[in-house]
Amino acid sequence: MSLGERALFLDPKVRFIYNGAAQYGSYDHQNASSQNIISTAIKTTTQTLFEQNFIPWKFHPRHSDFEPAINASCTYIKSVRLEQSGIDSANVAKPLAGEVDESYSLSMKTNGQVTITAASSVGIAHGLTTFTQLFYKHSSGSAYTPYAPVSITDAPKFQHRGLNMDVSRVWYAPADITRMIDALAYNKFNRLHLHITDAQSWPLEIPALPMLAEKGSYREGLTYSPPAMAYIQDYGASRGVEVILEIDMPGHTSSIAYSYPELIAAFNEKDWSTYAAEPPSGTLKLNSSAVTEFLDTLFDDLLPRVLPYSSYFHTGGDEVNLNAYNLDETVRSNDTAILQPLMQAFVDRAHAKVRAAGLTPIAWEEMLLTWNLTLGSDVVIQTWQSDEAVAQTVGKGHKALVGNYNYWYLDCGHGQWLDFYPDVSQSFYPYYDYCAPLHNWRMMYAYNPLEGVPANLTHLVLGGEVHIWSEQTDPVNVDRQVWPRACAAAEVLWSGAKDDQGQNRSQITASPRLSEMRERLVAKGIGAEPIQMPFCTQNGTQCAL
Amino acid sequence: MSLGERALFLDPKVRFIYNGAAQYGSYDHQNASSQNIISTAIKTTTQTLFEQNFIPWKFHPRHSDFEPAINASCTYIKSVRLEQSGIDSANVAKPLAGEVDESYSLSMKTNGQVTITAASSVGIAHGLTTFTQLFYKHSSGSAYTPYAPVSITDAPKFQHRGLNMDVSRVWYAPADITRMIDALAYNKFNRLHLHITDAQSWPLEIPALPMLAEKGSYREGLTYSPPAMAYIQDYGASRGVEVILEIDMPGHTSSIAYSYPELIAAFNEKDWSTYAAEPPSGTLKLNSSAVTEFLDTLFDDLLPRVLPYSSYFHTGGDEVNLNAYNLDETVRSNDTAILQPLMQAFVDRAHAKVRAAGLTPIAWEEMLLTWNLTLGSDVVIQTWQSDEAVAQTVGKGHKALVGNYNYWYLDCGHGQWLDFYPDVSQSFYPYYDYCAPLHNWRMMYAYNPLEGVPANLTHLVLGGEVHIWSEQTDPVNVDRQVWPRACAAAEVLWSGAKDDQGQNRSQITASPRLSEMRERLVAKGIGAEPIQMPFCTQNGTQCAL
Known part of the structure; x- marks a missing residue:
């Protein structure tokens, strides 16, 4: 994974363009399960980004001005390309362990071009989940990521x-x-x-x-x-x-x-x-x-x-x-x-x-x-x-x-x-x-x-x-x-x-990541517990020993 | 405390009749704090009984018919008399420890007559709280108690x-x-x-x-x-x-x-x-x-x-x-x-x-x-x-x-x-x-x-x-x-x-009481945890050792 430091905003009408098996805009080459997985993932992604997002004040120094300014020079993401490289097996939605390739890669360029690539529809869905987790809610109501350019290649260790x-x-x-x-x-x-x-x-x-x-x-x-x-x-x-x-x-x-x-x-x-x-x-x-x-x-x-x-x-x-x-x-x-x-x-x-x-x-x-x-x-x-x-x-x-x-x-x-x-x-x-x-x-x-x-x-x-x-x-x-x-x-x-x-794995990096994931879950209506008080998450490693 | 086994229903328009200091229907002899405590207690009581009550299925054998029948012979409680025997001190709402007598007594007769007696308005409020805790929600929507006649004399050990x-x-x-x-x-x-x-x-x-x-x-x-x-x-x-x-x-x-x-x-x-x-x-x-x-x-x-x-x-x-x-x-x-x-x-x-x-x-x-x-x-x-x-x-x-x-x-x-x-x-x-x-x-x-x-x-x-x-x-x-x-x-x-x-004190009696109180809290919108599964509370002491 590599993350940059440029802010990108998300167009409220952002489009998700799925290539089906090979052709953009077509579901023809995928089965019903695949279509269902992709359309559900897109719906969930939109909901997460625009309705279940959160302002990350707990992860910035107290009273700091952490939000990117909204002005004429802001770059907006207008579409996300979902490129599935393989044809799903019939049991993509009910696999035995290892039967579905869950890996994905995600590329987000500073010009707003986003591409998620995966062998399976489940991989595309995972890529979209990760995509949402790069974004925060802006006080203005829109969604932004401070991390462009992004390049992620990801796959699970256990099936x-x-x-x-x-x-x-x-x-x-x-x-x-x-x-x-x-x-x-x-x-x-x-x-x-x-x-x-x-x-x-x-x-x-x-x-x-x-x-x-x-x-x-x-x-x-x-x-x-x-x-x-x-x-x-x-x-x-x-x-x-x-x-x-x-x-x-x-x-x-x-x-x-x-x-x-x-x-x-x-x-x-x-x-x-x-x-x-x-x-x-x-x-x-x-x-x-x-x-x-x-x-x-x-x-x-x-x-x-x-x-x-x-x-x-x-x-x-x-x-x-x-x-x-x-x-x-x-x-x-x-x-x-x-x-x-x-x-x-x-x-x-x-x-x-x-x-x-x-x-x-x-x-x-x-x-x-x-x-x-x-x-x-x-x-x-x-x-x-x-x-x-x-x-x-x-x-x-x-x-x-x-x-x-x-x-x-x-x-x-x-x-x-x-x-x-x-x-x-x-x-x-x-x-x-x-x-x-x-x-x-x-x-x-x-x-x-x-x-x-x-x-x-x-x-x-x-x-x-x-x-x-x-x-x-x-x-x-x-x-x-x-x-x-x-x-x-x-x-x-x-x-x-x-x-x-x-x-x-180090708690020092896992802990703020877990605190942030907790805020994302709460924003989604899941009553997850806090693991630290804001003092800790606002102040880097001052709660570390 | 003594509890009976007769069911009483609560009239949806039940009236709470407060004697003030000595005269029914008058607040004249009480200060603003007292009036506030009594009127808040009556409002809370009504809300608890009619809007925040619960059906106690978890406390009866599985699939048993535990609710009293609603028919012409049911007795309804039409009023609750609140008899305060003393004049509140000026700091009844902000006492030092021991300055307010919090004791109360509660009498509920099988004919539906209910009287709560206390020296202070706080005691009256405690009596009303106990009163609500004798009642359950009926599937029909009304509130009933299965415990008449009731006689309770109660006072706190610690101030x-x-x-x-x-x-x-x-x-x-x-x-x-x-x-x-x-x-x-x-x-x-x-x-x-x-x-x-x-x-x-x-x-x-x-x-x-x-x-x-x-x-x-x-x-x-x-x-x-x-x-x-x-x-x-x-x-x-x-x-x-x-x-x-x-x-x-x-x-x-x-x-x-x-x-x-x-x-x-x-x-x-x-x-x-x-x-x-x-x-x-x-x-x-x-x-x-x-x-x-x-x-x-x-x-x-x-x-x-x-x-x-x-x-x-x-x-x-x-x-x-x-x-x-x-x-x-x-x-x-x-x-x-x-x-x-x-x-x-x-x-x-x-x-x-x-x-x-x-x-x-x-x-x-x-x-x-x-x-x-x-x-x-x-x-x-x-x-x-x-x-x-x-x-x-x-x-x-x-x-x-x-x-x-x-x-x-x-x-x-x-x-x-x-x-x-x-x-x-x-x-x-x-x-x-x-x-x-x-x-x-x-x-x-x-x-x-x-x-x-x-x-x-x-x-x-x-x-x-x-x-x-x-x-x-x-x-x-x-x-x-x-x-x-x-x-x-x-x-x-x-x-x-x-x-x-x-x-x-025995856990054997405290445990079902605590489980019931938990259900009452949940009904009031307080997210209290369960302490036992329904199997235990439905089955007497079968989860006891």
Whole structure:
């Protein structure tokens, strides 16, 4: 990247001229997804530049005159050329990791000529996102950049850059989720993993199994209908954010018991901590033909509705509790020697259904590392417990997603959500949660997805996800829980944790950049937290040690 | 408190009938402040009940039919009698601790008769606040209580129940501050301490010293004008929340150097950590007639504008740095033997001005405990560093405010806001802030203001404050930083940390109450965080251990 110091203004009627495949002004050579991605990106760009921009007073010395003068000699950008050099593949909006070339280059000359070049429509969209982030709002109301000439060549280090959002423990309106997609796309994340069912509630409507959401949701109306899901998935696909659904199983399923109690073992045991990581306990029975039939019906209903928008389906598999199977009359054992072959068969069936539907399975690390299952080489393993889990996963030849909970769980540090009876309360003092303390952005920024991964296996690390669980998160605070800390992870996933010299990236340059990105998010209606007071951002490195 | 199980509905035209001093419908015997407090309380009550109410589905079993039926046999509350038994003192809206009787009683009969009785208008207002908290929104749109008959007799344990809000390091619009006052009043806090100037910015306009805010503010317009201050103070006074201003001195004053550089020593030293707790360094010179004149002008301008709304003025005094006086040419020493008499004279002068203006001084604990100053017996000492500081303060015969930063600082736990250069960064990993971790509500609720205080001195503990500093807080996240955790402190200050048996209060009963209060705050437009997912609040004690 190189930036200059000349100001350019943006013509309020700036035109975005897309070459389609080769011919200016034509979409002929691109498919519907491509057209949608480009037209959405142009619309978002215009909105960001003219309606969701901000005056950057926090980033200039106090009471300084930092704005370029508006006069007859100002240069205006009248058009932006979008030059796509390749033809998008049919699944440009729902790729497997690595299938879409997301790179782009951006050239902005002092005479106002702007060109964004990319191999794919998603690359063009990324280039437009970067373009908006060069501009500020002027007191006069117009938009300007102080950085011309600009030359940027950019490409992501990791192909899977995601957020895992728990929309089961708490229900989020589709508008909350699309607001999250807007913020993700703006930070060049390309995956939204929706953890959409769990023990506490089942908000996902399955028309073939209508009782599931009718009884398993928290309240009438707090569900995701097929049209609502399609809206969310399409919203993401149009913005380069592939929405991946997870039905966590066989654990984390006790909300099924509200409609199909015969399928769940150890449901809502009073002594829940014996049978689950958190209340309510419950697991799908492990050797039950009724469960098999149920899952067949579920998959047959759901997966065809996933396929138009995603190439993945996440079958979960975390935190399976052995003791629960003592209460499962199809098993009556907590002996892994007995359970392991049954789990292998359970997961084999699920993954076969996922593949038959044209999708690629994702599973939590426990299935591979704790249960030692034999999984297809296509299965992507989502690690979360340690850096070692990443190394072990790729060591077994599997593709891995990272997201060590000690670094990239965004919900941590708010304290226990369990209530303690007076007779035991003191022993839990000071009531920290299991993944405390809160992981600040500097810590998240220092996390290296490739830590401990042998150099010859790093290609198997597809990327990673940050995670927002909803035990203490809901629509009122989700923006603050996620942003701007997730921006730090986004940069690690885009650029890598290390700089060109192999050192951790410098906070000294990242911090003002993150503060500025936070202001941009706020301008876009995302309630991101501040990371420093204006004194720090107005005064260079005076808040540095 | 006793609650029944009969439902009562609220007539949309419910009347509030205030007896003034003795005669129904008359305000004659009350002063303007009293009339203002009562009329504001009635207006707020109506707004809360009919416009800012919530349907309590989160507090009933999933898909249960919890609402009372609306039919011909429903009983409606048509009027609420407000019976004030005493005449308010002239400073009912700006009392010293203990000057106003805040107790009230509330009676609601199954026939719909409601009476709130109190000695003062503030007590009536508290009773009305409690009244609103017995009601829920009905799906039909009306308001109902399921708890009749109700009998409540209530009074606060501590007289000073406050929040200290840092509106200097970040500027908050008056609307942000009045929103905070609304939330404080709703939780029966009765003090808002505005930490209104600090090293980083001076937003307070002083007409006699116009350069102070003109140069010391972050940006033109980010100031508090005298009318804006009067608006905020009056808004609080009308709601039983006395607004107390703090001009922190002699430390935390370097923003004065932008307009009066000759008054500040050690201003913005590059090696700031030698001279201050955080950048920028700087302190008022300690033996300077120019400083004396400046403060005389400042106090003469400001204090008469404080007097109509408050009986206190806070002169600060925390974190004074000795080394800064090595660079003060009026002193040239960091020897406390030399500095202490000068500090005594400095504080004596300030407190004399405060008293002369008709106000009572408040000072941070360091002036008494670190500097061993001799302070007037009227001076209220605000402790913050330890429980021992409280015991020492009352041991010296002084009135104390509590608010141990290990429990009641609401900003803690979000990580360092300082940036670290690459060569030292690793030594600060994992970048915790000085008061990490985040203090969760259970911990705040377990904090006992009287810890270590001898029984014969507890009367000197006037109460306490929770604190929200603004290094990483601003209008976007302040609601979430403060609420609902401050509610836990509000209950400790109102009811005491111990129950009738002298035990810590039970989380088992406090937790659902806090979750409900959170929903009430959200309904009022306060962005309070959730503390549990609906599964927990819908299911009794299934999230208890």
